[in-house]
Amino acid sequence: MEQTIIHLVDDDSWVREALSRLLRSEGYEVRAFGSAADFLDSCLAGEVECLLLDIAMPGIDGLELQRLLNRSGAMVPIVFLTGHGDIPMTVQAVKSGAVDFLTKPVDDSELLRAIKQAVDEASSTRKIREKTNQANARFNQLTPREKEVMAAVVAGKPNKIIAAELGAREQTVKVHRGRVMTKMAAESLVDLVRIADRITMMKSISLTEA
Incomplete structure (x- = not known):
């Protein structure tokens, strides 16, 4: 050692x-x-x-x-x-x-x-x-729309509201949400919120930035 x-x-x-x-x-x-x-x-x-x-x-x-x-x-x-x-x-x-x-x-x-x-x-x-750097790298791999969906999800908005705000179909939001969970290596909504907090608090990254 x-x-x-x-x-x-x-x-x-x-x-x-x-x-x-x-x-x-x-x-x-x-x-x-x-x-x-x-x-x-x-x-x-x-x-x-x-x-x-x-x-x-x-x-x-x-x-x-x-x-x-x-x-x-x-x-x-x-x-x-x-x-x-x-x-x-x-x-x-x-x-x-x-x-x-x-x-x-x-x-x-x-x-x-x-x-x-x-x-x-x-x-x-x-x-x-190390966890922050990993989360930051994963976040940077999201598409602009996936970042928007992630921001809305961690804000506690349901898929129906997110779809209305983005002018998209609810099923499309569900697809984006699933991709966000996979790309961010989040096992649950709670996990995703913690990852988002780590990014915004430690790296000052805006979740709404394209």
């Missing part, structure tokens, strides 16, 4: 060495950086499974790096480490998506628990992204 890679950004070399030893002893691979700039220069943020991030650093600090990653659309699970955090700082970090906010010197068991949570979140995010 491939080792899970933990990315660590802290300007304190002693902290980097101590945490790296701990994480490697737990079976993780560690990539450590002395600054946020070094991390940004060396990593593809979308591939980071867990980022241990110091708050106070010269140049780009931890919260600013979090903001930069969020603006780029990278969904990076972050565990913050700080020697002098406060409540407003903690609230800001968590509201911006941080998994946890730990105070140095950090308890080993607390750190490992937070890392596991971050890695689990990264795995879930990856699966959601």
